[in-house]
Amino acid sequence: MTLDLSSHPADGQPWRDVQRYWRGLTAATADRQPPVAVIGLAALRHNAQSMLQRAGGTPIRVASKSIRVRAVQDAVLALPGYAGILAYTLPEALWLAARRPDEVPDIVVGYPTADPDAIRALAADERAAAGITLMVDSTAHLDLIDAAIAPDARPSIRVAIELDAAFTAPGLGRLGVWRSPIATADEARALAEEIARRPGFALVGMMAYESQIAGVGNRPRGGLPGRLVTGRVIDWMQRHSATELAERRGAAVAAVRAVAPLEFVNGGGTGSLESTSADPSVTEIAAGSGLFGGHLFDTYSHFTPAPAAAFALPVVRKPRRDMATLLGGGWVASGPPAPDRLPEVVWPRGTRMQAREMAGEVQTPLSGRTAAALAVGDRVWLRHTKSGELAEHVNGFVVIDDGEMVDEVPSYRGEGQAFL
Incomplete structure (x- = not known):
């Protein structure tokens, strides 16, 4: 399937309904074992069009480092206003x-x-x-x-x-x-x-x-x-x-x-x-x-990209009744070591990482008001700080549109490529 990023006014902005959106991703990927990464097609369309508007007519060369998924690069380059790749x-x-x-x-x-x-x-x-x-x-x-x-x-x-x-x-x-x-x-x-x-x-x-x-x-x-x-x-x-x-x-x-x-x-x-x-x-x-739209951009005042890419990790432990431990999670973004380089838990809301452990290579313990309700086998959704670096951790992305899985596309890693 070729991803279609042309304007679809009927798409609306489904990510605005936080509970419905993230629960919908869980349902749409129920037959895929975590860790699972997704691309929300409506959110990707929104972001692509928003960037064109912000560029005010200046062509945008697609920075491949920030995507690392050929299907997405091709879909964006099919839109008028995008031209060429910055590798x-x-x-x-x-x-x-x-x-x-x-x-x-x-x-x-x-x-x-x-x-x-x-x-x-x-x-x-x-x-x-x-x-x-x-x-x-x-x-x-x-x-x-x-x-x-x-x-x-x-x-x-x-x-x-x-x-x-x-x-x-x-x-x-x-x-x-x-x-x-x-x-x-x-x-x-x-x-x-x-x-x-x-x-x-x-x-x-x-x-x-x-x-x-x-x-x-x-x-x-x-x-x-x-x-x-x-x-x-x-x-x-x-x-x-x-x-x-x-x-x-x-x-x-x-x-x-x-x-x-x-x-x-x-x-x-x-x-x-x-x-x-x-x-x-x-x-x-x-x-x-x-x-x-990695969560890095949540700190900008002049634009707000949609969370077009995200990933889910499974709960594998309950070290305490009011805690839940994820398998993996240390998908840390490049840059100065700091909390803002870590993935952000976006669903369920009301959880937090542990100050002395944070996101780890093999596990990420969570506590907070909603952690007690999480059971072994549940999924927790996270957003990466940056964008393309997420693709280095998964072989591909499940593409979701209107609450349903419509495609699966490989990352560079899924195509057997690792350039840096």
Whole structure:
């Protein structure tokens, strides 16, 4: 079955009726043994359309890292407004390209590669080389490609320059992930000129990921006074960061365009669709996490994705009458170790993890007002903090629509692939 994400007004928003929604998922997956992961088709449709509206007409390149399910990627790319994939490794890009042998791929690898075998495989496939773009931010990346296969023995390798998008705020210091060493227009132009000078390369794009906007919620959890103060600081930081980056990115793009005609300038993420689309130098936005709607996005004020992906674990122990222990549960998201990296129990409500154990590799004990009613064999529903990382724990997802199972789709893991 091909997943249909076109607009269905009759779908409504079934996840708003919390009790009915989660109990319905339990009933719809009754013949599947947990752990079981699900995709709610109505919620996925809602999220896909919401992201397009927030992007305001700027095309969205699908970030595959945040999905890791080919059927979902294909369904999203069938919608007008989505175009191309942002892959996270070159082997993944080659695998995705091979799945569509009749098409020239439109895949940008969002992170530099240091895999000479994959570089040689790219060079050996003219169709793949014509549509897969590698990310670079230094001459070391160019040297590595040349060392893998000489310029005169390969087709031109498409490359894009990544610009550092971090923001330095007074009193706060550097905010944003450590990625590229290229931060200024002069540095971007110097690398562009080096790429243009060297045979065997075609400079076709640029990228800048503003993680301090796209990946940081402006309404953090916590006690009310501290939460409000922190939220205001984040609001201030994100506004000033967006202004600073628009000016700096615009200058860098103009400098590089003076050296090479660029096919694309990629920026942003799910959390920054509005501000990134307002930057006139950006031609496309990379986003994917908002499609599944991990609970990370519950801390954002300007959008609320539906819980399109979730997973259920079984109760296997009752260590005490008012407790219930789940099998597994330590599906921890990447990032700084903290409680917000843990899965969130969403049904039944009124349970909590144990402070000295939390979510564990083999078990997750729960207590709270509803834990006493849970019996061995019952299911508990959880949401992952992020999105695509959930797919690394399951071989596939059960697709639910209108309270019924309509399909099962494999994850990358279910197709025998593990890229990172």
